Amino acid sequence: MEASSAAEGEDKKIWTLEKESELRFEVGPDKSFTVVLLEQSAEIFGVELAVNTEYHFSAGAKVAVFTWYGCKLQTTRTAEVLYVAKDTPMLSYVNTHIQLEARRDQALSKLSKGEKAVGPRVLVAGATDSGKSSLCAVLCAYAVRLGRTPTFVDLDVGQGEITIPGTVSAVSLDSGTLSIEERLSLAAPLTFFYGHDSPGENPELFRHMVSRLAECVEQRQANDRDAAAAGTVVNTCGWVDGLGLELLRHCIDALSIDIVLVMGHDKLYAELMADSEALPDDAPPRTVVKLPTSGGVVQRSAQQRRQGRAARVREYFYGAPHAERRASPALTPTLLELRMDSVRVCRVGGTQLSGGLLPVGQAALLGPTRVSMVKPSHDLLHAVLAVCHPVLKPDGTALVPGEEGGLDDAGQEIADCNVAGFVYVTEVDMVGRRLVVMSPCPGDLPSAYLLVGGIRWSE
Numbered sequence: 042m043e044a045s046s047a048a049e050g051e052d053k054k055i056w057t058l059e060k061e062s063e064l065r066f067e068v069g070p071d072k073s074f075t076v077v078l079l080e081q082s083a084e085i086f087g088v089e090l091a092v093n094t095e096y097h098f099s100a101g102a103k104v105a106v107f108t109w110y111g112c113k114l115q116t117t118r119t120a121e122v123l124y125v126a127k128d129t130p131m132l133s134y135v136n137t138h139i140q141l142e143a144r145r146d147q148a149l150s151k152l153s154k155g156e157k158a159v160g161p162r163v164l165v166a167g168a169t170d171s172g173k174s175s176l177c178a179v180l181c182a183y184a185v186r187l188g189r190t191p192t193f194v195d196l197d198v199g200q201g202e203i204t205i206p207g208t209v210s211a212v213s214l215d216s217g218t219l220s221i222e223e224r225l226s227l228a229a230p231l232t233f234f235y236g237h238d239s240p241g242e243n244p245e246l247f248r249h250m251v252s253r254l255a256e257c258v259e260q261r262q263a264n265d266r267d268a269a270a271a272g273t274v275v276n277t278c279g280w281v282d283g284l285g286l287e288l289l290r291h292c293i294d295a296l297s298i299d300i301v302l303v304m305g306h307d308k309l310y311a312e313l314m315a316d317s318e319a320l321p322d323d324a325p326p327r328t329v330v331k332l333p334t335s336g337g338v339v340q341r342s343a344q345q346r347r348q349g350r351a352a353r354v355r356e357y358f359y360g361a362p363h364a365e366r367r368a369s370p371a372l373t374p375t376l377l378e379l380r381m382d383s384v385r386v387c388r389v390g391g392t393q394l395s396g397g398l399l400p401v402g403q404a405a406l407l408g409p410t411r412v413s414m415v416k417p418s419h420d421l422l423h424a425v426l427a428v429c430h431p432v433l434k435p436d437g438t439a440l441v442p443g444e445e446g447g448l449d450d451a452g453q454e455i456a457d458c459n460v461a462g463f464v465y466v467t468e469v470d471m472v473g474r475r476l477v478v479m480s481p482c483p484g485d486l487p488s489a490y491l492l493v494g495g496i497r498w499s500e
């Protein structure tokens with residue numbers, strides 16, 4: 042067997058990796074790192090590298106370049122951590138992928154005969170930093186490389202891989218949506234704004250949003266045979282005990298999950314296995330499988346998580362640090378001025394009060410999924426606001442704030458709808474009665490209804 046070796050150059054290194062090994066690196070603060078595949082084949086979280094192409098990674102990136110058959114790589118600049126590992130769980134991951142493919146083939150063949158069928162609905166569960174997102178990325182990329190169009194669902198409100206933290210989202214993947222430098226380069230995600238970075242902040246609202254997202258995913262797949270056969274891959278957050286486990290169970294039920302992959306967590310595996318064994322005889326069977334966590338998965342501190350969340354929001358508005366090298370449409374962040382009387386800022390899920398503390402008759406208004414209006418104030422400075430889709434009246438025209446039948450009627454509908462995008466507040470001018478917001482692209486907002494939660498960001 043060929044040994045891994047590194048040849049020194051001025052900040053450049055050549056690496057010869059033997060088969061089924063990987064080069065792991067972590068890019069330090071204010072640093073950048075470049076990888077080029079010189080010979081043979083390699084992949085990053087399932088996405089293949091093109092030969093002689095520079096891939097750039099910026100501060101905070103923690104990545105593995107894996108090769109099935111061996112390869113020669115060149116790296117430029119230094120990384121905080123940089124080493125070759127021969128012991129990886131990729132064989133178990135590819136075996137899982139093969140099982141999923143068999144189910145996809147079965148589903149496609151039934152659907153082609155006009156029978157009802159759906160491909161595998163996989164949920165990845167595990168503690169924080171157990172490699173859940175990385176496994177989801179690998180499984181999705183392998184499916185896409187075979188021409189499938191799986192739906193990726195992200196329920197990890199702490200990270201918000203598809204859009205921003207505080208959201209639950211789904212996106213249909215194809216070869217145009219996978220990217221080495223950004224993991225996912227997304228076209229039209231379906232996003233619901235939960236508004237907080239922990240599901241524990243408003244568990245009822247989280248349940249509600251997951252259920253709504255699940256309904257929409259099911260509808261989309263019902264109208265698209267290939268998407269139905271390709272199935273779903275669901276990423277979850279790492280809170281897996283107490284209420285966290287209850288919420289995880291809700292996600293499993295809401296999305297009709299039939300395969301749960303548990304990342305190296307014996308207790309969680311036993312609990313979810315017991316749930317599956319207790320399913321009634323007439324319920325669809327559910328398989329629970331334990332998979333090993335990669336030794337390369339990096340534990341992140343609370344501060345690194347906060348930085349990761351801020352980086353996600355920044356990327357939403359300004360694009361990935363190396364996005365300009367890609368062919369995807371560029372973002373054009375634009376400041377917009379909004380007159381306070383022409384927009385309505387709403388909050389979903391008011392103050393959480395126990396039954397005894399509620400004013401008489403106010404139970405419904407203060408419920409965890411109820412919509413209430415927020416008076417613009419300096420509190421909105423740096424808030425990230427979700428922009429709703431236009432709320433339509435029965436005649437098909439958009440509802441305008443202040444109009445008869447306006448917000449109060451539209452309000453609950455707002456909580457049940459996916460959102461069009463996000464802006465963040467850069468200025469609150471109480472004297473001039475205006476808000477200045479940053480939008481990722483020029484043009485009017487699609488609606489005057491904005492949702493606020495607890496997600497904040499500033500440059």
Ligand SMILES: Nc1ncnc2c1ncn2[C@@H]1O[C@H](COP(=O)(O)OP(=O)(O)OP(=O)(O)O)[C@@H](O)[C@H]1O
Nearest residue numbers: 103104105169170171172173174175279337338339
């Ligand atoms: N084999 C590997 N080599 C190097 N870094 C890796 C490897 N696998 C995963 N990582 C990195 O480790 C970090 C944690 O992995 P990942 O995000 O997959 O875990 P997670 O369980 O989804 O975390 P969370 O619970 O916070 O969402 C990420 O930055 C990821 O890029």
